[in-house]
Amino acid sequence: MRIKAISASTLAMALAACAAQTNEPMSVSQPAQTAAASTEPASLESLISEVSIPYEQFELANGLDVIVHTDRKAPIVGVAVWYNVGSKDEPKGQTGFAHLFEHLMFNGSENAQGDYFQYLQEMGATDYNGTTNFDRTNYFQTVPTGALERALWLESDRMGYLLGAVTQEKLNNQRGVVQNEKRQGDNQPGGLVFYEIIDVLIPDGHPYDHTPIGSMADLDAASMETVRNWFRDNYGPNNATLVLAGDISPAEARPLVEKYFGPIARGPVNEPAQATVPELTEDVRRVMRDQVAATDITRYWTAPGITDRDLTALQVGAQILGGLSSSRLDNALVRDEQIAVSVSAGNYAFQRMGILSVGATAKPGVDPATVEQRLDEIVAEFIAEGPTEDEVRRAATETVASTIRGLEQVGGFGGKAVTLASGEVLAGDPDFYATQLETLATLTPQEVQAAMAKWLTRPGLTLQLEPGERSGEYVEAASVAADMDDGDTGSTSNTVTVTERRDPPAFDELASLDFPDVTNTTLSNGIRVHYAQRDAVPVTRVAVSFDAGSAADPASKRGLEGLALNLFDEGTLTKSSRELAEAKERLGANISVGGGVDRSSFTLSALTPNLAPSVELLADVVRNPAFAPAEIERVRAQTITGIEQAMRTPSSIAQRALLPIVYGENSPYADTGSGTVESVSGITRTDLTGFQQRWIRPDNAEIFVVSDRPLAELTPALEAAFGDWQAPAVAKGTKNFASTSNRTVEPRVVLINRPNSPQSYIYGGLLTEARAQDAGIVDLLNANNALGGNFLARLNMNLRETKGWSYGVRGGPELREEAVAYTIAAPVQADRTGDALAELRREVGDFVSTRGVTEEELTRIVANEILELPGQFETSGAVLAAMQNNALYDRPANYYETLADTYRAQTRESLDAAARAAIDPDQFVWVVVGDAEKVAPQLEQLGLPIERREMN
Template identity: 75%
Template structure:
């Protein structure tokens, strides 16, 4: 099972006088610790009962029954990934993942069309080294349609794979590669794989493949790839949700049974490689601070050492209380962040540790300390408490993920992963049992066994990028719009007629009842019950947000929230981190522009001590000056790093141009505004904004309200507001849209893609119920995969990996944005298409009948899946309060959607969007891009980022 902590593998290279203090004496802390549920008890609560059977053609079927909602998670996993690709065909597994979304013989259109017709949610497909998977969660009444759809692309695909589709998806995949490569540190993963896995090793190339191999892929090549790898006897189907094995079997037999067997892919065997000596590589890129990362090749997921290595890495650098955090970040303050992870694949894994160097500190200093701490850890081993904390945090994350029947980490995926990669759907149970009984000695032995072997040390430092982009052999020649196929080459051949089954009657959304009550001090509590998993979520929401920041001190709200978790008057930041880990609790801070929210996700068995911890953090922050300076440095480094990425630079540039630079929504935080913040500012912000008379509490739990309220009352019921007045926000200086459009070109040399973003402020009232007409109008223009902008630039032209239009709704302003990362040599063409599409949509070519039907049906049918999780319910209730909506609002949506017409959607779009008043920002290589913009007829200003 792939385990990550803090960051993804690719991202590793970048990388007081407080009011109303509540004392928490040592004996109370000890008592709270004693209330923690035993780890084995938590393990015993995790169960995914299933039944497994196999069809005559070899298809493995796994069914898990979960009647919590009228939805079913459908997952199809194929036993083929990039490690199974022969030389000269790298990227084929991933390319075929794309092609299998582009239509089959009886469902020839884009598969997202059929998924939306069913009201599917959580749908996607992914490819990694070891497998290719497809998944969707559908209403129970649409399950038969989903099985027909999945079986058609398994058994009846090749007649629909045409040269036109191959050329198009080749372009999309190559733009996906460009998009990843264009990020700071985007070339690092190639170096890691090349160093750890020598040529000829199955893991010697990344799943995205090479431009050259993608260029060379012929139609017959990809068809043979399908014939060899996608038969039913090389696949596993998992159904999880509102269905029993007895109900599932005849449906699966009906749709998958007639499909003929194919060859069986025997997954490539691969040894765990071992470097003969330590390797040190230094690379440069557009990063704000140097990053040092160490990598070891370790065993894959079925090895006994998997869990020990994962826990060991977490203790060393993954947990908030990790040793590297404590020593390098908190105590010595020579790093601004650390990371660790054990990324286990089927045959091999990559164990890594990293640290981002604090600006001004020598790289050699941090690298030396990193090596010393690793050596000390291996020599001493972890403590029992460290192992238990890591195990509890791991288990709590697993429990939360299993609330979903589908999605990226739900029950269907868990069962499929175990079957395909470990030969056991219940593989997760074995891992959890190991987790519950793991000893410090086992962790130490695993770390000593693998981390004393030679390793790769990769240093990524600021500077001119090291390494070159691999570009397609001929970018223009591969464009789908220019491909000239032989007559008839793009015709679809149907080998067997398979009519689509009807969608049965579907259940309406049953949004949980919301109870409103108050604590003794007047804080309103909104409660809803969801009992799918033993978890309680509590959100303490303040009417503040980043909009409460003074303009000259933008970032104050974020810095205040960040410091609340870095020590209270009774606990240090390390003690807070350790306490959360013992409880398996997650306490997060955020909320966006209009709200500041502290959210607790607690195992219900540990709710009482978790609430005690939450109230200490909220009510008693120490705002220690040393911690402030440390977090300030991290924040400044984060701002600087965000401005190295194309997206970050684009949004930083466009926000003040859309909203105006002198208001709460438009002025971005900068290094200068964050540097100006004092400790007194933090205290003042908390007193004026983060107070009980400016707060609401939202709860979604498997526990009854009567069981939850005593803990809430104890934590927050006696909290008194300070004497200073509450803060006020001003929204009277938001800009209006300019009289004419213009382009601001931000020069970012050596960029294989340009990041385009355009938009305008609108006159829409964020609290007007009719805003849903604008949302659904945008679903035709840019709001989802099938929208015109994406279908044009991605699915027709192949110039982009994805294009979106979005209605950006804040409490006191609504804006509209279009964003499109496009290959650099097509920037001007893409801009012309974006402008044309938006203009035609609001003038001559509004919403069509087909679009209206598809969009409305999708919005209605997906409602049960959309609110499957407690987290989604919690967010919805908070939105109802912010936008003054009734608590049954979600249950009224279906009727509102049914009332929509082409005219109502067109009117909403035309009232909000004026393409002649857009501000466009393009982040790209100005030397290559600017000449392409000359024909657009818009003024262009080129700027150099500081």
């Protein structure tokens, strides 16, 4: 057994490299420094001196690698199982197998024969999923401590007892699901670009020469025996790492792991495919066209893998060049010269190699050749000069801040379990993140310069993606026949074979939610402050919320709120846009603007030792926007480009068409929030300052705070920043929802022609009489968990898991302060559009008439909602959002603690009544975005009026 805890001194020297490489958080102890009144940023060393991830590691006799990290902050445990196999390990003719098995391993095992999402919901799991990339396959879930034994039983059953449950029917179905996953990605603007990048940069025969989704032909040709052999060769315990992070000790964990994983036999060990970093012999240029709003020019180079020292230098260099808000490309191309609407730079790091990219999206009307020339000049200048010490410092501080913010999470996509597992599987050391930190600790500006010079001067790919009719190789994935037979005896059998009976363990006692106490106070000018304490990490989150949102936009000025909010963060009366970006980076502060339909919010995430200057910066953004004319035009151009891109993206096209139909053309809810090209083009500076005076004012504000520090220590900073703020003389803004209610809409299909779409995007909806503030909304939400609210809901299980026509379907109430609509979103393969819409209509009709909530659904849904409550509020960000929702919907501060009793009182009858009162299946309007030539004949069979539109 190994017992490791990284020293504070090592981390103090080097933490900043971690997030730049892995974006994965570690645990943190509370620094001694508190929210002092100093306006100077705390030193990097003081911010990170207490950070560590102590763990114990042991190995079972069968080779299973086990890592345990203890974190007692909440009664939950993150469970992560990583298999040492990814797409780079697939031989020719078996591409896509790792990803296919990611799907199959959720489809039931010998002793858990249902869908794994069913069992995860029964135990109240949160943050659960599985992913596949070039280098590994992983599964993860965060479960209540009392359900940990059940989770280990479940994970061990699919590791050791899966193949008896893999039937031909499941294999065929999941091939169909994967095909629709591919279609869904390919259908997006620019969806074919990554195939081109891999094709050019990676030679045939190289382990990275194909994407993880693989070849549809390879999947279709796979026999049942080939698939089973793939599993036998790659998913044994000695090819896996199990990480437990959370409310568990190594002494508690070991007997449970031995009990459930110990009996599983060893298998072959996958030796990850070795691969050199390929290099082009000469520069390559490709031009692709697609439904994009502006021309993008990006350079790509191959780069070293994750264990190469140059990687950290390249990450930092890319951040300074095009990743920071104050990056060199941003400052030159976007802010100063205004010839680009966005820039980018980054390094996609894999185990054996990576792909480095630097790019810019040309401002419409600007010659892309001009943008490309300036891009090359700035890259060349950066290589010649190297970064400054300040640039490296700002990049490091921003990285540290991002890392610390993630430290609360034990599981999920980027929690502590992932940090340890990724280091162990990809680098052979759970402490790999510390190695990266040590590399950064000794990294100099000269080393960054040298690494960029070494790798960015090699031959590379220039890919220009421009508006136009789609180009690039697209191979349609053929549908798998439901009765497909590979010829093997018994291969079409759908009978599950149980090789060893393993009964599921009972749950131990499960903790109930203890939502943080909320304290309410007011500043001297009357602004209400809602405060809760969370002390797992030294982070303070502050949200200043205003009763505005996109619903505050006049019908003739749609997009005004969105444009205004974006400009608040682009320069104040005392700081330019660039100076503001640099100030945030030096503090490690993140200030985001937004809030949605009903509220406009400015949210600060600050390192608590830097709280005072961070709050001062937030106040400057909120109270003193400059609305500089040059910045207005720059942000307007970016906004318009974003609108034009949304008008080419299937989901956005559908939303823009449906909202005014459901809510009414003149409703405050009729717009997506971004407005139209015409409305945004007509907004003046007077409109922007008028919005500020009517809506962003102290008598229209509430402040929400979640911090590791007591309220008494935070109040002086809040008072100093906002307490003397006085309202302007003009009247507060008002919203008019008179046109939203009691509407009569003609049920129909609106078909929007988007030629050459491999999928159709179906988006249907109607306005309900439900209200988000009503107690009965909980019944409607839980009724919908049976119909459309999650993976196991009927709509998804039918079109994805039974039919294989979609990668995923969701439906549910859209809660807004003054109205609740019910919508269904279903991307489906083009040749099944009519059939899919018929199924959606049938399912909804049956649900609100003859096939309401079943007893099994009620039991599963209620148990899941109760048991997942503690895990839902693991982070301070989740607590902050909950506090804001309580204020928005006029709920008591302890609302979430009351939900368990509400759920327990629910019955089939109460859920059915809520659904039937809200959802009239005959009143839906269905928007279909797809290739009209293929889709229209299918829709004509449904008997609904069809309104055909062309894309704008």
